[in-house]
Amino acid sequence: MKAAKFNLRLALIAFLASTAPLAAQSNPAWTRHFPPFRIAGNLHYVGSEDLASYLIATPSGLILINSSLEVSVPLIRKSVESLGFRFTDIKILLISHAHSDHCGGSAEIIKQTGAKYYVMAGDVSVVESGGRTDFQYGAQKSMHYPPAHVDRVLHDGDTVSLGGTVLTARLTPGHTRGTTTWTLDEPEGGRVLHVVIVGSPNVNPGYKLIGNKVYPQIAIDYKRGFAVLDGLPCDIFLGAHGSYFDLIGKYASWKDGDKNAFIDPAGYKAYISDREQAFHKELQRQSAAKP
Numbered sequence: 001m002k003a004a005k006f007n008l009r010l011a012l013i014a015f016l017a018s019t020a021p022l023a024a025q026s027n028p029a030w031t032r033h034f035p036p037f038r039i040a041g042n043l044h045y046v047g048s049e050d051l052a053s054y055l056i057a058t059p060s061g062l063i064l065i066n067s068s069l070e071v072s073v074p075l076i077r078k079s080v081e082s083l084g085f086r087f088t089d090i091k092i093l094l095i096s097h098a099h100s101d102h103c104g105g106s107a108e109i110i111k112q113t114g115a116k117y118y119v120m121a122g123d124v125s126v127v128e129s130g131g132r133t134d135f136q137y138g139a140q141k142s143m144h145y146p147p148a149h150v151d152r153v154l155h156d157g158d159t160v161s162l163g164g165t166v167l168t169a170r171l172t173p174g175h176t177r178g179t180t181t182w183t184l185d186e187p188e189g190g191r192v193l194h195v196v197i198v199g200s201p202n203v204n205p206g207y208k209l210i211g212n213k214v215y216p217q218i219a220i221d222y223k224r225g226f227a228v229l230d231g232l233p234c235d236i237f238l239g240a241h242g243s244y245f246d247l248i249g250k251y252a253s254w255k256d257g258d259k260n261a262f263i264d265p266a267g268y269k270a271y272i273s274d275r276e277q278a279f280h281k282e283l284q285r286q287s288a289a290k291p
Contacts, residue, residue, distance in 0.1 A: 033078075064080075065182060071105075095123070096180055098123035155171070156169065173221035173224065244271060
């Protein structure tokens, strides 16, 4: 029964990945409220039911990962404040990648808080153009969002530090040129837990892995990203979407008293393996179809 549920979860993940562009317009889980809570150490969840945003509280201020959609800002603010923090104490804003569902609210959050915006180099032009230079969606007005100025350009392996907390930016490109997987260590229950917040390893519908004139190295970048993800130590498995790591199911267990519900190294490995297989399957399909 447990294996059946796990396989069903992976099938759901694959389905959600395949419908990602449509979800921007029609997925109510993207804007549905989800209870904010502390995951471990000073790491908190402040996102919606599926668009994941994370708050890291330090003595020197707050770090927010993912601003979600432009319309998500009030939801995120309410979640931050309901945990007892001041929204205006956000000092640093980070993202997983430069798609509207993860960075569309950045300009408004910066306006309200004065936070500094740190973005991986490959995604800088995209966020500063409001999505207009995105290799796949640049011409789609529905995927555009308010542009935001980047204060610090990040590169693979760079660290972001505030108040004693250190995050490492891992470049895991392909989904976008600058897709970033964030890692950090959190003390919890007398031990140090390795946290991985997966950027996105998914191949969206319409992505050309072969002969992509706009993004020629896309397949190479995906392989590079999977090599990084395969090698990361992971105790707490998180991601840019709640569906990646079964937010709803794990939260239910957490609420019932299982404070280790989000410790899932096996789930992390299975998810990355599943997404890597999906990438290679699509690469083979496109290679076979090429004239």
